[in-house]
Amino acid sequence: MADRFERKYFVNCDKERELFEQLISLQSEKRILSIVSAEGTGKSFLQEMFLVQCRTSDIPACLITLNDTLSSFEFVKILVEKLKLSITFNQFNSLYRLFLDGRYNEVLAKATIKGKRTKIEGKTTVNASDFSYAYQPQIGSTIINLNVTAKEIDKSLFDSILQNLPSLPQPTDELREIAQQECIKACFEDIQKHFQRIHNKRSKTPVVILLDRYEAATLEFKRWVEEEFLKQYFFNPAHSDNRLVFVVTGREVPDFEANFPKERCQALTNQIKGLAKWSLPHIEACLDVRNVDKNQAPYLYALYSQSEFNALNFITWLELLTSNMRRL
Numbered sequence: 281m282a283d284r285f286e287r288k289y290f291v292n293c294d295k296e297r298e299l300f301e302q303l304i305s306l307q308s309e310k311r312i313l314s315i316v317s318a319e320g321t322g323k324s325f326l327q328e329m330f331l332v333q334c335r336t337s338d339i340p341a342c343l344i345t346l347n348d349t350l351s352s353f354e355f356v357k358i359l360v361e362k363l364k365l366s367i368t369f370n371q372f373n374s375l376y377r378l379f380l381d382g383r384y385n386e387v388l389a390k391a392t393i394k395g396k397r398t399k400i401e402g403k404t405t406v407n408a409s410d411f412s413y414a415y416q417p418q419i420g421s422t423i424i425n426l427n428v429t430a431k432e433i434d435k436s437l438f439d440s441i442l443q444n445l446p447s448l449p450q451p452t453d454e455l456r457e458i459a460q461q462e463c464i465k466a467c468f469e470d471i472q473k474h475f476q477r478i479h480n481k482r483s484k485t486p487v488v489i490l491l492d493r494y495e496a497a498t499l500e501f502k503r504w505v506e507e508e509f510l511k512q513y514f515f516n517p518a519h520s521d522n523r524l525v526f527v528v529t530g531r532e533v534p535d536f537e538a539n540f541p542k543e544r545c546q547a548l549t550n551q552i553k554g555l556a557k558w559s560l561p562h563i564e565a566c567l568d569v570r571n572v573d574k575n576q577a578p579y580l581y582a583l584y585s586q587s588e589f590n591a592l593n594f595i596t597w598l599e600l601l602t603s604n605m606r607r608l
Contacts, residue, residue, distance in 0.1 A: 293326055299550045300330050303525050304339060306484050311514055312526045312549040314533040321555035323529040327492045330527060334488050340366035341488035346497040346530075352504040353460040356467045359489065367474045367487070371466035375459075384459035468513060475523050486523045494530030506534045514548055515540045558584065 299313055317323055327343055334341035342362035344355065357376075360369050378387045471487055478485055494502075513524055528534065536545040558566075563584065564577040 317555040384455040387459040495532035
């Protein structure tokens with residue numbers, strides 16, 4: 281599979297490939313590449329090339345093709361599945377197991393106290409001020425009173441307290457939605473922890489998320505990308521050392537400048553508007569690197585021009601055709 285995406289096989293995409301290589305080198309502040317172009321101009325083929333380039337460079341990466349049913353929660357589940365060999369998703373997995381069991385209230389409770397855990401390492405007791413969940417946490421629209429009045433809480437109670445929560449609300453659609461959002465947050469917190477671990481090893485390796493066919497996404501998913509994902513993990517000053525790289529392609533892409541200051545968009549993004557469809561010289565170059573007689577180019581170009589093939593499908597078809605031609 282990787283062979284067909286070797287550098288030599290790519291034609292008419294030098295600029296895009298160069299911009300992507302700059303992104304994953306982390307040599308500048310740029311972290312986002314967006315490519316908007318008409319159908320059949322090679323966007324999916326580029327994304328496949330970017331993915332293989334990451335894999336051959338040992339860079340964690342995943343490519344997700346969007347559709348009109350994918351939610352932000354389903355997207356994150358796919359993201360975790362595709363990156364789990366490179367990144368440890370401890371927080372996400374812990375919350376997701378509870379979510380699958382329908383224990384939405386425990387997802388929220390655990391998410392509320394997880395930030396306090398680091399404060400009690402090596403301690404026998406925990407200050408109540410370090411354990412804010414012990415007073416009146418809010419789960420959805422319900423206030424939970426644990427009736428904890430001690431100034432200090434024995435450390436052994438820290439984990440067991442979740443097993444004895446009184447007056448927990450019954451699972452509702454509201455709780456389920458909030459629990460999903462906590463799982464999503466946990467996923468990206470795990471990625472940030474991954475960056476912290478490799479930073480300690482003096483490694484500057486990014487994590488790359490590739491999204492294709494953005495125009496096919498639901499309005500809910502686009503809202504999440506533009507109002508939450510981009511805002512929190514790219515345009516948030518708290519993540520100034522961010523090593524998350526985002527590449528999005530489609531006939532439509534996020535409108536960065538409608539959501540974020542223009543100067544920050546210029547600093548963080550490279551935006552390409554329009555990929556050219558292949559011309560006869562591009563077909564000739566494709567044949568040349570595959571050691572196929574370029575005299576076939578006019579015939580193949582005519583087929584390409586008159587068909588509904590996009591570049592990736594055309595290459596697949598071309599490879600099958602030329603393989604059969606060699607056997608004759």
